[in-house]
Amino acid sequence: MKQVKKAPDAFSGSVGLAIAGFGVEFKSDQPGIISVLKNRYPEFASAAAAGHRFETFEVSGRQNPFKPAVVLSGSSLKIKRGDFEGVLDLGKGSGTLKAAPNEQCLDAFLRSLISFLLLRSSGFMLHSAGLVKKGKAYLFLGKSGAGKSTLSKLAAASGAEVVSDEINLLRFEKGHFRAYGSPFWGEMRSDGRQGNWPLGGIFLLKKAKINRVGEVRAGEALKLLLRCLVNFDKSHAAAELVLKNASRLLAKAEFSRLEFSKADGSFLGLI
Amino acid sequence: MNLQIRKDLAYRRIAGELFIVDSAKAEMHELNGPAALIWEGLAAGKTERSLISAITAEFEVDEKTACEDLEAFLKTMQKAGLVSSVQPR
Structure with a gap:
């Protein structure tokens, strides 16, 4: 996974999503991920979304391995695939996400995260x-x-x-x-x-x-x-x-x- | 009988049947009747003798049949990698 160079005209943006009652907020200085999330989940955008915040960084990467690996170590949750790696401190509710700025990648990350949270909410x-x-x-x-x-x-x-x-x-x-x-x-x-x-x-x-x-x-x-x-x-x-x-x-x-x-x-x- | 259930398995009796989830292999096993009784006995650390007694009492089989059932079940579980041998202390 290689980090993509930041564009000269630094972009600052964020998007909040509310899915199954879980708030997930993404912040980035790069436009790609925020733009993809806004386009992909317009019905789930929520200004009040809170709970889990990710500082996001755009990277290039292939989907291989295709199946995400989810590992919880103490309060640190790591969700990783070939094209993304999310680390979340469940105690603080904050973490980082390095991901390719495309729908398939972000969809797979969100499915992995929400499925993890649902299981721990008796769901x-x-x-x-x-x-x-x-x-x-x-x-x-x-x-x-x-x-x-x-x-x-x-x-x-x-x-x-x-x-x-x-x-x-x-x-x-x-x-x-x-x-x-x-x-x-x-x-x-x-x-x-x-x-x-x-x-x-x-x-x-x-x-x-x-x-x-x-x-x-x-x-x-x-x-x-x-x-x-x-x-x-x-x-x-x-x-x-x-x-x-x-x-x-x-x-x-x-x-x-x-x-x-x-x-x-x-x-x-x-x- | 020096066998123990693999520590990483999750199991639970649901609707009268015992379900075992082997997350490492992404497999699920379903036990009922004597098999579920033996599994729970193993989990509780019961001896071979007490397992045979439990089978004869619960399922109205003679001791020889219970003994054969127990042996066959344990072999199947070992083959499936769900239980393993432990060294006697």
Whole structure:
């Protein structure tokens, strides 16, 4: 990773984001990262964002290794990939980020950071589709090909609000799980929006010829839940948290199986 | 029986089944029935004799069957790298 020389006309800027209730602020004397963040997350910009502040520096670097490594040592969190390295003192809430000024890089960094924070807030970042119906959020778990994007597009075409067609954010607050608006999307490539909704239920997703809702065993739900978890922290402490949070989610949320037809959005009537 | 559970594994009984997360290998294992009972016994440092007693009491099998089940399970767990031998003190 090579540091990019600062432009002669020194730029000073900052951007604050609020994602899943976590404030993240980036400051830089260079224009690239701030500009990319402002363009990429317009719906999640927040002047009041606080909590985690990063002094950012633009670097050039390749994505290899592609998978971020997340390591917590004492109160120092390090999130690293070929094209970024973020170090955050969790006690002080401040740190540095050296990153390539492009969307893919900053998206990967934010996913890694937010997934880490969610797990420690009794929550999850989940590969899933998320919809809002009658003021409640419903998540649809499925790995690639399960139908998350198809279901999301059908729901949107039927007038339902889609929270994300790819990655949804859950937090446990005051005894209940809530889904938060997500900036992380798949095929639909929406910006998303800030907001949060009480969790109405979780469905295991399956494409079928007819729409049907069925029961699901807790063990089966847990297995898919863990497979759909977005988590780059491979520590023992993270694994303990995953099981603890999953146990709570299984106890608090209603899990069902949704078989749905890609003919139209009529499956919404079953939710 | 000089075996112990790997210290870096996370496990928890959820909805009656025992789930083991091996974060180093990004793997998950699911145990139920006697297997879960043995795992929890190992975690609690129980002896082979007390594990066999627990299996016979819980699952209404004779001692010979319990002994064979225990041996087979431990071999499987060793092969999967979830438990390892320890030197007796």
